[in-house]
Amino acid sequence: xxxxxxxxxxxxxxxxxxxxxxxxxxxxxxxxxxxxxxxxxxxxxxxxxxxxxxxxxxxxxxxxxxxxxxxxxxxxxxxxxxxxxxxxxxxxxxxxxxxxxxxxxxxxxxxxxxxxxxxxxxxxxxxxxxxxxxxxxxxxxxxxxxxxxxxxxxxxxxxxxxxxxxxxxxxxxxxxxxxxxxxxxxxxxxxxxxxxxxxxxxxxxxxxxxxxxxxxxxxxxxxxxxxxxxxxxxxxxxxxxxxxxxxxxxxxxxxxxxxxxxxxxxxxxxxxxxxxxxxxxxxxxxxxxxxxxxxxxxxxxxxxxxx
Amino acid sequence: xxxxxxxxxxxxxxxxxxxxxxxxxxxxxxxxxxxxxxxxxxxxxxxxxxxxxxxxxxxxxxxxxxxxxxxxxxxxxxxxxxxxxxxxxxxxxxxxxxxxxxxxxxxxxxxxxxxxxxxxxxxxxxxxxxxxxxxxxxxxxxxxxxxxxxxxxxxxxxxxxxxxxxxxxxxxxxxxxxxxxxxxxxxxxxxxxxxxxxxxxxxxxxxxx
Numbered sequence: 001x002x003x004x005x006x007x008x009x010x011x012x013x014x015x016x017x018x019x020x021x022x023x024x025x026x027x028x029x030x031x032x033x034x035x036x037x038x039x040x041x042x043x044x045x046x047x048x049x050x051x052x053x054x055x056x057x058x059x060x061x062x063x064x065x066x067x068x069x070x071x072x073x074x075x076x077x078x079x080x081x082x083x084x085x086x087x088x089x090x091x092x093x094x095x096x097x098x099x100x101x102x103x104x105x106x107x108x109x110x111x112x113x114x115x116x117x118x119x120x121x122x123x124x125x126x127x128x129x130x131x132x133x134x135x136x137x138x139x140x141x142x143x144x145x146x147x148x149x150x151x152x153x154x155x156x157x158x159x160x161x162x163x164x165x166x167x168x169x170x171x172x173x174x175x176x177x178x179x180x181x182x183x184x185x186x187x188x189x190x191x192x193x194x195x196x197x198x199x200x201x202x203x204x205x206x207x208x209x210x211x212x213x214x215x216x217x218x219x220x221x222x223x224x225x226x227x228x229x230x231x232x233x234x235x236x237x238x239x240x241x242x243x244x245x246x247x248x249x250x251x252x253x254x255x256x257x258x259x260x261x262x263x264x265x266x267x268x269x270x271x272x273x274x275x276x277x278x279x280x281x282x283x284x285x286x287x288x289x290x291x292x293x294x295x296x297x298x299x300x301x302x303x304x305x306x307x
Numbered sequence: 308x309x310x311x312x313x314x315x316x317x318x319x320x321x322x323x324x325x326x327x328x329x330x331x332x333x334x335x336x337x338x339x340x341x342x343x344x345x346x347x348x349x350x351x352x353x354x355x356x357x358x359x360x361x362x363x364x365x366x367x368x369x370x371x372x373x374x375x376x377x378x379x380x381x382x383x384x385x386x387x388x389x390x391x392x393x394x395x396x397x398x399x400x401x402x403x404x405x406x407x408x409x410x411x412x413x414x415x416x417x418x419x420x421x422x423x424x425x426x427x428x429x430x431x432x433x434x435x436x437x438x439x440x441x442x443x444x445x446x447x448x449x450x451x452x453x454x455x456x457x458x459x460x461x462x463x464x465x466x467x468x469x470x471x472x473x474x475x476x477x478x479x480x481x482x483x484x485x486x487x488x489x490x491x492x493x494x495x496x497x498x499x500x501x502x503x504x505x506x507x508x509x510x511x512x513x514x515x516x
Contacts (some may be wrong), residue, residue: 029380029381029382030381031380031381096463145516150445151445151446152443152444152445153320153324153379153442153443153444153445153515154317154320154324154379154443155317155323155378156445156515157317157320157380157383157515158317160380162379199345228512229382229515230382232381
């Protein structure tokens with residue numbers, strides 16, 4: 001059972017990093033207190049993980065035939081990759097790190113199944129694109145409807161307050177549903193945990209990261225998104241959540257960070273505002289290559305040296 | 308905090324908008340009294356303008372504290388506060404002008420034109436109140452803001468006439484000349500601040516759409 005600890009560590013770092021994508025704006029603008037933000041995120045994330053988390057477990061577990069100790073090293077490699085890339089401010093995706101690690105271990109044991117990789121890579125590429133289009137359409141449609149129906153400044157203020165709260169809760173739910181497979185999905189594939197127990201342990205570990213170590217990232221990300229007006233921020237989080245939910249139904253864990261970046265670009269397109277620079281897009285591109293490769297190389301080295 | 312805002316059905320927001328409306332209504336009243344005082348050369352009425360400025364100060368403090376107690380989205384709070392501060396600058400300019408006119412009696416040759424400027428200031432304040440109420444309802448402000456700008460342009464033109472007329476007024480000392488200059492500058496500056504306030508209303512209106 002101790003082999004699950006590296007997965008818990010990975011979940012903790014995912015929770016500490018990705019919760020900022022949910023309530024970062026609400027917290028940085030003072031609309032939601034930090035304590036409220038982290039508790040709402042933790043609770044809804046747990047609900048999402050338990051109710052829909054098992055849907056993505058299969059994809060992660062079926063990429064290679066891993067032993068329990070391989071799974072331990074894969075999760076450890078994923079966690080170290082995430083931490084290292086975060087230090088270099090490259091938007092790292094936990095799903096890319098863990099998929100890379102699983103394939104690295106699979107190459108070593110000659111059990112890697114690359115036939116399923118195209119579906120996963122396609123989902124990675126389509127995550128920001130999907131969020132971009134969703135955000136663009138939502139901004140156009142919701143903006144039109146709200147401008148026609150809710151004109152009072154007071155009512156609009158209340159609508160945005162409630163909207164940020166509700167989309168945040170939905171965002172947390174989809175984060176748990178989609179990303180819990182990254183954390184404990186490999187343990188299901190090697191038979192250490194059942195899908196339901198893996199979802200519960202993964203959800204708890206992500207929630208632990210949210211509750212204990214998310215303030216700093218939340219402040220950084222939140223202040224980076226603050227230049228968006230409240231409606232655009234609300235739309236960006238909703239588009240991110242809808243994209244994550246869509247990929248959860250497809251059964252592929254994807255990156256919430258890349259989804260929110262795509263959504264922010266989509267919102268910027270409506271107002272012809274440059275919300276993300278080319279430098280930022282280049283960093284995402286580097287992350288797409290660096291994250292799975294680093295995860296794979298680390299897992300390969302760990303398993304080769306330690307076992 | 309956020310739940311309290313949702314379940315209070317905008318109680319704090321209503322409180323703030325009512326207070327800001329009261330603030331602008333006081334400004335309208337002060338401008339009207341100032342105009343009457345100038346027209347009738349009534350010192351008691353001028354003192355009333357000073358009293359209204361003090362009352363408005365208390366309202367401004369209430370508005371700002373209510374805003375930071377959680378009314379409206381944090382995003383527009385600084386802009387609302389800035390608007391209230393600009394309206395307060397109008398009060399300050401009006402109070403200073405009232406003091407100048409208490410200290411120095413306006414020459415009869417300039418009284419009619421100065422009263423017309425004061426009347427336009429009053430009309431601008433009324434239009435500012437209408438614009439604020441329209442903004443709260445989420446209506447378009449362009450025509451109302453345009454009206455304020457037209458008034459301001461008219462006052463600018465009248466300022467030139469006033470200054471030309473002032474050149475004909477016999478001045479016996481430097482200080483008398485300075486007081487006359489200060490009085491006319493103050494009188495025509497009020498409209499600049501009202502225009503600034505209306506521009507800021509437009510910024511708030513656009514930023515919440």
